Amino acid sequence: MRSDKEDIKQAISTLLSNFSSFDQRIFNKKQERSILTLKSKLRSGELSIHESLDEISSISQDISIAVSSAIQATYGGKSLIPSAYSEGVEKIMHADIAIATNRLSVDLDRLSTILVKENPKNDDIRAIREEVVGLKVHEGKTKFFESMDILSRLSWSMHRINDRRTEKEKEYLGNLASYLKSMANKISDSSTTNDKSSRSLSSFVKRFDGFIEELEHTGNNEVNVDTMRDQMLYQVKMMQSSMNDFINNQNRVIREQKDIIESQQAQILSMESNVATMSKNLGIAPQEMLKDNLTGVANKRGYDLHCEQLHEKWKNKQNTGPLSMIVINVDHFEKINDIHNRDVGDLIVTWLSDVIKNLGSSYKDPFFARYEEDLFVICTEGLSPFEALSLIKRIQTYVQKNPFNSSYYQVSLSLTVSIGLAFFIDEYDAPQGVFSFAVKALNQSKRKGRNQVWISRASLISEKIGPLTAGKK
Numbered sequence: 001m002r003s004d005k006e007d008i009k010q011a012i013s014t015l016l017s018n019f020s021s022f023d024q025r026i027f028n029k030k031q032e033r034s035i036l037t038l039k040s041k042l043r044s045g046e047l048s049i050h051e052s053l054d055e056i057s058s059i060s061q062d063i064s065i066a067v068s069s070a071i072q073a074t075y076g077g078k079s080l081i082p083s084a085y086s087e088g089v090e091k092i093m094h095a096d097i098a099i100a101t102n103r104l105s106v107d108l109d110r111l112s113t114i115l116v117k118e119n120p121k122n123d124d125i126r127a128i129r130e131e132v133v134g135l136k137v138h139e140g141k142t143k144f145f146e147s148m149d150i151l152s153r154l155s156w157s158m159h160r161i162n163d164r165r166t167e168k169e170k171e172y173l174g175n176l177a178s179y180l181k182s183m184a185n186k187i188s189d190s191s192t193t194n195d196k197s198s199r200s201l202s203s204f205v206k207r208f209d210g211f212i213e214e215l216e217h218t219g220n221n222e223v224n225v226d227t228m229r230d231q232m233l234y235q236v237k238m239m240q241s242s243m244n245d246f247i248n249n250q251n252r253v254i255r256e257q258k259d260i261i262e263s264q265q266a267q268i269l270s271m272e273s274n275v276a277t278m279s280k281n282l283g284i285a286p287q288e289m290l291k292d293n294l295t296g297v298a299n300k301r302g303y304d305l306h307c308e309q310l311h312e313k314w315k316n317k318q319n320t321g322p323l324s325m326i327v328i329n330v331d332h333f334e335k336i337n338d339i340h341n342r343d344v345g346d347l348i349v350t351w352l353s354d355v356i357k358n359l360g361s362s363y364k365d366p367f368f369a370r371y372e373e374d375l376f377v378i379c380t381e382g383l384s385p386f387e388a389l390s391l392i393k394r395i396q397t398y399v400q401k402n403p404f405n406s407s408y409y410q411v412s413l414s415l416t417v418s419i420g421l422a423f424f425i426d427e428y429d430a431p432q433g434v435f436s437f438a439v440k441a442l443n444q445s446k447r448k449g450r451n452q453v454w455i456s457r458a459s460l461i462s463e464k465i466g467p468l469t470a471g472k473k
């Protein structure tokens with residue numbers, strides 16, 4: 001595109017030189033000066049092709065008028081009817097004006113050839129080119145006014161082409177700026193860091209916005225559009241260098257994260273191998289280490305592991321419905337041990353564990369563990385406060401109404417249990433905290449006379465999780 005422009009500039013410049021060499025009778029000093037100024041401005045790049053074409057059009061009109069005046073002066077002021085023209089022109093065929101006309105036809109030939117090559121699909125230009133070829137056929141005959149008319153029309157066609165070209169270039173620059181803006185936006189939004197390189201990328205969003213606005217207010221002057229293209233090129237280079245910084249930084253962050261993950265993986269591997277060694281030394285399989293020997297349900301280790309998973313779920317909001325912890329303890333267990341013996345106590349622990357497990361299976365089969373001694377914990381997931389309380393009531397009623405029997409030890413004992421309930425309420429709740437809320441509620445049940453259910457943070461549960469229709473506060 002650049003070199004085509006240079007060709008056009010060159011052709012216009014030659015045309016102007018030939019204008020200057022016209023017979024002095026045709027020009028006055030002012031026209032001569034304006035041709036010289038125009039030429040030097042065009043050469044220095046002060047003037048665009050667009051502006052030069054305007055000037056040429058007006059100079060060629062001046063020249064046409066001057067030539068017609070010259071003819072009138074020569075032929076005694078005959079009126080300018082077509083036959084007078086052809087007669088006048090015929091008579092000055094051998095004068096300088098004829099030479100100038102021939103030069104003009106050569107210039108037109110050159111200019112129209114370049115334009116047809118550049119715009120092969122433009123019908124106007126092709127038609128003008130045919131007229132120029134027609135002019136050449138009549139070489140030797142003076143066709144000054146026709147040449148001037150063709151030059152004028154050629155100027156206007158170039159005008160229109162230039163207009164469309166600058167419009168297109170502006171559109172292209174605008175699209176490019178929008179694309180780069182959205183790219184800078186996306187990258188800085190998705191950045192994992194807020195370092196200098198990602199901030200610098202986000203600053204391009206504003207810069208491109210300014211550029212798009214400036215483009216909207218720029219006319220079709222190609223000198224301005226050239227400047228805008230240069231500015232855009234500069235911004236693209238700057239953005240490229242910011243992107244390089246950004247990519248280097250992101251790579252560094254990824255490398256650091258990879259190092260952390262590798263060291264964590266190594267720790268996990270060593271922990272796993274420790275567990276494997278421990279279980280080997282103890283002669284039990286790893287999963288057996290998470291089970292209570294007496295009841296076969298999860299033990300405290302199993303409970304701790306479950307709590308870790310529960311915490312992850314809670315933090316990432318992946319839990320399916322409300323979460324709660326229910327702690328259950330046999331009333332006066334020490335006395336039972338003392339009055340009967342620890343074996344009876346063991347049987348009671350096993351019996352109660354089965355009772356809780358069976359009743360829980362109708363309540364979405366919650367995780368259940370023997371935490372220690374005669375203390376059990378149920379972690380419910382997806383049970384409303386009302387449903388959790390209904391499960392608690394069923395356990396309590398079952399224990400109360402069904403005495404523990406052992407034919408071997410010949411005992412039948414009426415037992416009761418005390419219970420504490422707590423719910424996870426907000427993102428600050430962690431399993432250890434919720435467990436201690438549940439234990440506090442259990443202690444309250446014991447203090448208030450046993451065989452009771454107490455609920456921790458009951459008003460918050462009603463407000464944030466769901467209604468409680470049973471239980472005491």
Ligand SMILES: Nc1nc2c(ncn2[C@@H]2O[C@H](COP(=O)(O)OP(=O)(O)OP(=O)(O)O)[C@@H](O)[C@H]2O)c(=O)[nH]1
Binds near residue numbers: 333345446
């Ligand atoms: N049989 C049996 N007893 C255990 C076991 N582990 C701990 N114990 C005993 O269980 C008793 C725990 O009693 P607590 O739960 O404090 O009961 P309590 O103080 O009698 O009664 P509350 O105040 O109603 O809880 C202690 O005497 C422990 O020695 C076990 O595995 N089997």
